[in-house]
Amino acid sequence: MSHVANPATVEDCLRVGAGFSQGDRNWIAELFATLDARLAGFHADTTELEVSVKDREVRGQKVTLECWIAGRQKVVTTSQEEDLxxxxxxxxxxxxxxxxDAKTRQEPRNNRHLREQAVPAETEAPPADGGYPPEM
Incomplete structure (x- = not known):
């Protein structure tokens, strides 16, 4: 695993969006702290997390967590669980x-299933002389 000088943490990267107050940020950061191990492989200055909630504490509320990591596609997760x-x-x-999943796709050498799949045999390139046997 490569060492990142300034690893991303939830504490450094989390901001609260619509539906949450700055006062909610601390307990949400504690709840999300288990993400730190997964985020540690990325630089803090190129990683952002934002959590928001629509229609908070009512039937049909929708919680959204967005993650931006430089050089990668934005990841958006949502939940409509009634309990916040x-x-x-x-x-x-x-x-x-x-x-x-993204890490596994990016690094198949660490995925036993992908590593054990048969590698298709490469076709031999024809010899530089065109592949004809030498004339006698």
């Missing part, structure tokens, strides 16, 4: 899964 804590746990766990 359950919804936050849901988006956190989904983000962790998606980051793990």
């Amino acid at each position: 804590h359950a919804a936050l746990n849901d988006v956190r766990d989904d983000l962790r899964r998606r980051l793990n």
Whole structure:
């Protein structure tokens, strides 16, 4: 694993969006702290997380967690769990899964299933002389 000088953490990268107050940020950051291990492979200054909620604490609320990491596609996870804590746990766990999946796709040498698949045999290139046997 490569060492990142300034690893991303939830504490450094999380901002609260619509539906949350700055006062909510601390307990949400604590709830999301388990993401730190997954985020540590990225630089803090190129990683952002934003959590927001629409129609907070009412039937049909929607929690959204967005993650931007430089050089990668934005990852968006959502939950419509009625309980706010359950919804936050849901988006956190989904983000962790998606980051793990992206890492597996990016580094197949660490994925036993991909590593054990047969590698198709390369076709031999014809000899530089055109492949004809030498004349006698």
